[in-house]
Amino acid sequence: xxxxxxxxxxxxxxxxxxxxxxxxxxxxxxxxxxxxxxxxxxxxxxxxxxxxxxxxxxxxxxxxxxxxxxxxxxxxxxxxxxxxxxxxxxxxxxxxxxxxxxxxxxxxxxxxxxxxxxxxxxxxxxxxxxxxxxxxxxxxxxxxxxxxxxxxxxxxxxxxxxxxxxxxxxxxxxxxxxxxxxxxxxxxxxxxxxxxxxxxxxxxxxxxxxxxxxxxxxxxxxxxxxxxxxxxxxxxxxxxxxxxxxxxxxxxxxxxxxxxxxxxxxxxx
Numbered sequence: 041x042x043x044x045x046x047x048x049x050x051x052x053x054x055x056x057x058x059x060x061x062x063x064x065x066x067x068x069x070x071x072x073x074x075x076x077x078x079x080x081x082x083x084x085x086x087x088x089x090x091x092x093x094x095x096x097x098x099x100x101x102x103x104x105x106x107x108x109x110x111x112x113x114x115x116x117x118x119x120x121x122x123x124x125x126x127x128x129x130x131x132x133x134x135x136x137x138x139x140x141x142x143x144x145x146x147x148x149x150x151x152x153x154x155x156x157x158x159x160x161x162x163x164x165x166x167x168x169x170x171x172x173x174x175x176x177x178x179x180x181x182x183x184x185x186x187x188x189x190x191x192x193x194x195x196x197x198x199x200x201x202x203x204x205x206x207x208x209x210x211x212x213x214x215x216x217x218x219x220x221x222x223x224x225x226x227x228x229x230x231x232x233x234x235x236x237x238x239x240x241x242x243x244x245x246x247x248x249x250x251x252x253x254x255x256x257x258x259x260x261x262x263x264x265x266x267x268x269x270x271x272x273x274x275x276x277x278x279x280x281x282x283x284x285x286x287x288x289x290x291x292x293x294x295x296x297x298x299x300x301x302x303x304x305x306x307x308x309x
Contacts, residue, residue: 047125049177050074051097052115054106054163055133057084060182060230062091063258064130069097074124076100078115079133100124106133107155112162126167128265131160131204132182136197138301149196156200161207168211171220178221180265181208185228185278188285192298201226205271212270223265227257228278252278 051068055061057079065088069075075097077085082103089099102118104111119125134156137144164179171177187205191198208224215222229251252275264272273279285293 047119047123048074049127050076050100050119050124051128051130052076052078052119052126052163052167053130053132054078054159055182056088057081058088059132060227060254060257060261061130061132062088063254064132064180064261065097065099066091066095067258067262068128068130069093069095069099072096072098073127074098074100074122076102076119076122076124078102078104078106080105106159106163107151111159112166115163116166125170127177128180129163129167129178130180130182131163132180133159134182134200136186136194136200138194140193141195152196152200156197157203160204164207164211168215168220172215172218175219177219178223178265179208179211180223180225180261182261183208183224183226185226185273185281185285187226188282189293189297190290191301192294193301209270221265221268223261223269223272225257225261225264225272225274226278226282227252227274228281230254230257 050073051065053061053065053068053075056065056077061079065075065077069092075092077088077092077099079085079088080103082101085101085103089101092099100122102115104114106112106115135152137148137152141149160181164181167177167179181204183204184201186194186198187201189198205224205226208222211222212224230253257274260272260274273282
């Protein structure tokens with residue numbers, strides 16, 4: 041029981057209606073307590089809430105587009121009205137687009153930055169001060185092996201994940217010894233709806249690379265976070281991809297990646 045006026049600590053998961061976010065919410069729910077599920081689709085969130093309840097957690101649902109200018113502030117208001125504070129923030133919401141940067145819709149590309157970068161940073165900066173005061177809690181940021189190198193034909197998406205990686209690793213160092221953990225999770229291709237939204241299914245790279253399950257990524261992410269890990273790269277393929285991206289020269293990797301990610305209707309500019 042909590043004292044009158046005392047806030048209950050909750051795990052907050054963005055992009056929780058499907059895929060990795062939904063699976064991480066289920067893993068977190070095993071520890072009991074409130075789990076706040078945030079995504080755009082209210083119907084899908086209702087299904088995710090049932091999963092959380094079955095796993096032993098207490099779900100709270102917020103249907104919200106975090107890419108909007110007041111998204112993070114709305115999350116803060118929701119927590120206040122529910123008497124909740126953040127114990128663990130899982131920044132999972134994000135999307136990408138396949139195609140030449142010069143021809144993809146500008147607003148859609150800026151939306152990648154709004155969601156993958158700005159919303160992630162805004163939410164993190166809103167919850168960190170309270171965690172620092174309590175000397176407990178943490179943040180799990182979903183990056184990607186795409187964050188280890190530039191990605192022709194998905195330029196903004198790859199750049200957004202490079203930002204998430206750099207931001208997360210810097211924060212991990214800043215909060216060392218405070219009781220707080222910041223973990224960056226960098227999976228390779230995952231069998232989720234991401235590829236349909238990105239239009240990436242037509243790229244040879246994503247047709248041939250093996251995909252891991254969202255369940256596997258969630259287990260790796262939560263376990264790594266609980267062990268205080270700075271970086272979690274789930275699976276052998278992702279680990280090899282991250283290592284290669286970090287060590288091979290760009291003059292070699294850039295044209296290869298461009299060829300593999302160029303869809304059948306995409307041409308060099």
